[in-house]
Amino acid sequence: MENLSKNIVAISTPIGNGGISIIRMSGNTVLSIAERVFFANTKVCDFEPRKLYLGTFKYKDIEDKCMCVYFKAPFSYTGEDLIEFQCHGGMMLTQKIFESLCDVGCVPAGKGEFSKLAFLNGKISLDEAEGVIDIINAESESELKAGYTLMQGDLKTKVETMQDKLTELLAKIEVTLDYPEEDLEEETYKSILDSLNKTKQEIVDLLKTADFGRAIKDGTKILIYGRTNAGKSSLLNSLLSYNRAIVTDIQGTTRDTIEETFLYKGFKFILIDTAGIRKADNLVEEIGINRSKDMLKSADIVLFVIDGSKEITSDDLTIANSLRDKNCILCVNKSDLKQIANVDKLGINEVINVSCESGENIDNLKEKLYKFVTNKNINNNATIITNSRHINSLKDALKNINNAIQAIDNMIDLSLISIDIKNAWLSLGDITGNSDNEKIIDDIFSKFCVGK
Ligand SMILES: Nc1nc2c(ncn2[C@@H]2O[C@H](COP(=O)(O)OP(=O)(O)OP(=O)(O)O)[C@@H](O)[C@H]2O)c(=O)[nH]1
Ligand SMILES: [Mg+2]
Incomplete structure (x- = not known):
């Protein structure tokens, strides 16, 4: 367990240049530490809790006009006495103030130590x-x-x-x-x-x-799959609304998988463009194709792309057969051209005609993906x-x-x-956290950043 009597300090705002930086201290004697470095019209020991005071941070050669606020235990985030300085932003000044506070009696906080104290002092539960x-x-x-x-x-x-x-x-x-x-x-x-x-x-x-929860947290993995030149990379670009992947009419343009995230109606989708499936004509392409096939295992949805302006090929049929146990949407691409593909041959129920050229049905495809995630019969107010x-x-x-x-x-x-x-x-x-499993507690707080 932590030593609850020490005073800890951390820079709580991200390191970099900005208007304001916040440096936070927590511990039994932070008030007397602040008294040595912060000077305002009211003496620090007379500070009213939760009130912002304008003054000067002064220690050795460092001086900054800044604000200070005191949270009296137990009514603070950590449950201990807590003080925050809001100084001018900037890496050098913030770092110097942090070092000054270490000089006058604080120790640097570890990752998540403020929140861990909050847990240990009964302010929040582990799941909170x-x-x-x-x-x-x-x-x-x-x-x-x-x-x-x-x-x-x-x-x-x-x-x-x-x-x-x-x-x-x-x-x-x-x-x-x-x-x-x-x-x-x-x-x-x-x-x-x-x-x-x-x-x-x-x-x-x-x-x-939990499934819905995973989709919320990790995003829904969508694999764009199909034979070469069907328009997979074009579909990736259309869904992203920018040209992320190289598109050409040369078969085998995409060699490696390309992964990008897009947000739709507040949900996260991870799009993965893959190398087109065909008999590879060189080692690099073969590695890419094997990688595409491997990705199938972890995909939540497969967008199987075919070229609607061409006859169905034996490659298309083989691919369709490999997708039988998958959540699959058949995207019949190039709907701007004359359509000749007999899509029934593929035996896939969910079908949408799209055109990456004209943009036809791209929004409807996004809507289908959204419905896939949200149609889980879960009450809107349920705990997920x-x-x-x-x-x-x-x-x-x-x-x-x-x-x-x-x-x-x-x-x-x-x-x-x-x-x-x-x-x-x-x-x-x-x-x-209402059991005494110390390892779990340590694991959780190590995921925080310093200063939280
Ligand atoms: N007319 C028309 N052409 C399209 C459409 N979508 C893609 N194309 C063209 O089809 C060709 C192949 O497109 P890509 O997106 O590179 O195809 P791919 O499936 O990624 O191909 P590989 O990376 O080789 O597997 C390009 O010339 C595109 O411009 C479409 O909706 N309509
Ligand atoms: Mg491609």
Whole structure:
């Protein structure tokens, strides 16, 4: 565990030139440290909490007119006394102020140390802290919203309610074991089973949101696939609305995969353009083609591109057969030209005619991709699980609850059933930090940046 009595300091704003930089200190004696370096009309020791004071930061040869604010424990982000200086931005000045504060008694904060203190001092739960990380790292609106919901404690509330129910069950078992003469056992078995089944359903419902959560957090992987010259790179460019990939009428133009992200209606999509599938005529192309085939495994959706102005080829048929177990949209490209391809031969249900030349149906294709992600029958206000750590903990909890349910079915001794219930309680506790798993805690806070 951390040494809670030290004073830590960090530059909380990104390093670089800017209008303002924020340097933050947290610890028991930050007020007296600030007193040595900050001078305003009011003495630092008389500062009213949460009020911004204009003054001068002065230490050795450093001087800056800046602002200072004091948050009194426990009403601060970390739960300790906390002071922030808002000085003029710029790498040199910010660094000098930071070094001055180290000189007068602070130690540099580690990654995520402020948030870790907040957790250790009971200000936030682990999952709320992870919500903060998600907000900082969010690249799309949906990711931001999910991070905000997590930070607000939606998941925490759900998990704690489930833990409370399990605690009640453990208490009930205790009573039954302590007073066997009361003949409560049969009734206890039944009520435990009812309650466990309800908690199980809640966990199953949460886990059902995980796929959607992954799409929010990691983005949806879309592989643009098909034979050479079908217009795959052109489709990538059209979806991105700029010319990212080289397009020519030479077969085998794209040799390596090209990956780009685009946002649509707040969701993140990762587009991957690939080398056209055909019998390669050199080693480099062959490596590229094998890479395209490998990418198939991890794709969420495949956009199978064909040239609608040409007959279906044997390469097209082979490709169609390799996509049978995939979420596939057949993009019949070059709709601006006379269409002769008999697309029914390919046996793919989802078909859209597009033209990268005229832009026909490109927006409709985006809409199809969006619907693929959002048509998951998930309530708009549901808590969405976006974090693989939470998924694993929920799965562990589910496994333990299933064990308990099976044990009840077999009328196994109540004291043994309580072990499974206690394990389920601990697995749920790993999500919020309401268990004592120090490794998880260290892992989470190492993902933060310094100063947060
Ligand atoms: N008329 C017409 N031509 C298109 C359309 N889309 C692509 N093309 C042309 O088709 C040719 C091949 O396009 P690319 O996008 O390079 O095809 P590709 O599938 O990436 O080809 P490889 O990288 O070789 O596998 C180029 O000459 C494009 O200009 C379209 O919608 N209409
Ligand atoms: Mg290409």
